Amino acid sequence: MNKSKIAGIAFNVPDNVITNHDLEEMMDTTDEWIQTRSGIKERRWVKPGIANSDLALPACKEAIQNAGINPDDIDAIVVGTVTSDFNFPGMAPIIQQKLGISGHVPAYDISAACSAFIYLLEIGDQYIKSGKYKNILLIGSDIMSTIIERTPEGRATGVLFGDGSGAVVLQASNDDSGILSTHLFADGKGVEHLGAKAPGSFFNPLRIDEQIVADRHHLPVQNGREVFKNAVKRMPESIEVALKENNLHIDDVKLVIAHQANRRILEACAKRMNLPIEKMFINIHKYGNTTAATIPIAICEALEQNKFAKGDTIILTAFGAGYTWASAAIRW
Ligand code: UT7
Numbered sequence: 001m002n003k004s005k006i007a008g009i010a011f012n013v014p015d016n017v018i019t020n021h022d023l024e025e026m027m028d029t030t031d032e033w034i035q036t037r038s039g040i041k042e043r044r045w046v047k048p049g050i051a052n053s054d055l056a057l058p059a060c061k062e063a064i065q066n067a068g069i070n071p072d073d074i075d076a077i078v079v080g081t082v083t084s085d086f087n088f089p090g091m092a093p094i095i096q097q098k099l100g101i102s103g104h105v106p107a108y109d110i111s112a113a114c115s116a117f118i119y120l121l122e123i124g125d126q127y128i129k130s131g132k133y134k135n136i137l138l139i140g141s142d143i144m145s146t147i148i149e150r151t152p153e154g155r156a157t158g159v160l161f162g163d164g165s166g167a168v169v170l171q172a173s174n175d176d177s178g179i180l181s182t183h184l185f186a187d188g189k190g191v192e193h194l195g196a197k198a199p200g201s202f203f204n205p206l207r208i209d210e211q212i213v214a215d216r217h218h219l220p221v222q223n224g225r226e227v228f229k230n231a232v233k234r235m236p237e238s239i240e241v242a243l244k245e246n247n248l249h250i251d252d253v254k255l256v257i258a259h260q261a262n263r264r265i266l267e268a269c270a271k272r273m274n275l276p277i278e279k280m281f282i283n284i285h286k287y288g289n290t291t292a293a294t295i296p297i298a299i300c301e302a303l304e305q306n307k308f309a310k311g312d313t314i315i316l317t318a319f320g321a322g323y324t325w326a327s328a329a330i331r332w
Contacts, residue, residue, distance in 0.1 A: 039263020166296020
């Protein structure tokens with residue numbers, strides 16, 4: 001069975017920086033509150049007119065180039081997002097078209113919110129292991145700024161999110177490097193604690209109408225404390241599962257790259273794992289929570305900063321709406 005590896009990776013974020021002070025002008029909030037409670041200093045928001053696929057496209061092109069292949073070599077495209085260009089069809093066929101891929105390759109989206117990137121890795125890894133496809137393009141990308149309410153009432157979730165995209169090409173590995181394990185989990189008890197209900201068939205007969213918007217059901221709602229409590233429990237648990245599966249000790253791990261939702265969550269997870277904080281990658285201060293994109297962005301930045309290199313073992317972990325959570329162990 002083929003092991004899969006990340007053969008190409010890249011990310012893209014908008015140029016438009018929104019600082020906490022900018023948010024003070026829009027929302028009933030302060031720089032001090034945002035930094036103390038979340039660790040976020042700034043985030044990027046796309047300018048009007050930019051769709052998710054526009055943001056993702058440069059990352060896709062660069063990841064394909066890094067993998068040393070052409071768009072027409074891609075055998076399948078899978079996107080993880082909660083902010084697709086359209087209600088349907090998915091974003092993956094739009095990416096297929098924008099990349100100019102001429103083959104009728106499969107292209108579809110999954111919805112696993114902040115855990116999406118690790119869910120994608122498992123899907124791609126299984127395709128490679130089974131021998132079905134050779135080059136899989138996986139994209140974690142979200143434009144959360146399009147579901148942020150830029151008013152005083154929007155502060156509860158509006159200050160937390162940013163826009164970003166990450167793309168990887170998975171290929172069969174011919175050496176020791178590759179994905180060692182993936183573990184995916186969910187618990188539907190979390191549905192009520194984080195999400196945006198509309199547009200949705202819950203609102204039968206119309207997925208969205210003026211009343212639904214007036215009731216603000218199209219905007220995200222989060223029970224922050226409940227989500228926080230679960231995140232600090234589930235991410236370390238999922239790391240433990242990855243360590244056990246691979247007969248590893250936490251000291252064998254060069255770097256943990258966790259979903260960036262809150263600096264305090266990352267610190268609490270490191271403490272629970274007895275992991276020195278330097279081994280927990282943190283870049284939330286720059287981008288906020290970019291949902292499906294936090295992990296590929298963090299991998300790219302950690303590589304740029306030489307936080308790990310070929311031969312090192314890293315562990316990815318994420319927690320988000322659903323609840324969904326996951327881990328992946330990778331030998332780089
Ligand atoms: O990525 C998906 C998974 N998501 C997460 O992992 C997020 C998990 N949760 C969290 O990160 C934190 O719960 C938050 C950052 C969302 C909130 O931090 P918190 O310490 O749990 O604050 P809180 O929600 O308990 O709110 C504390 C106070 C409240 O005021 P009162 O009731 O104490 O008077 C809020 O109304 O802070 C108020 N508040 C704000 N104040 C200024 C809430 N949002 C803001 C704001 N600016 N933006």
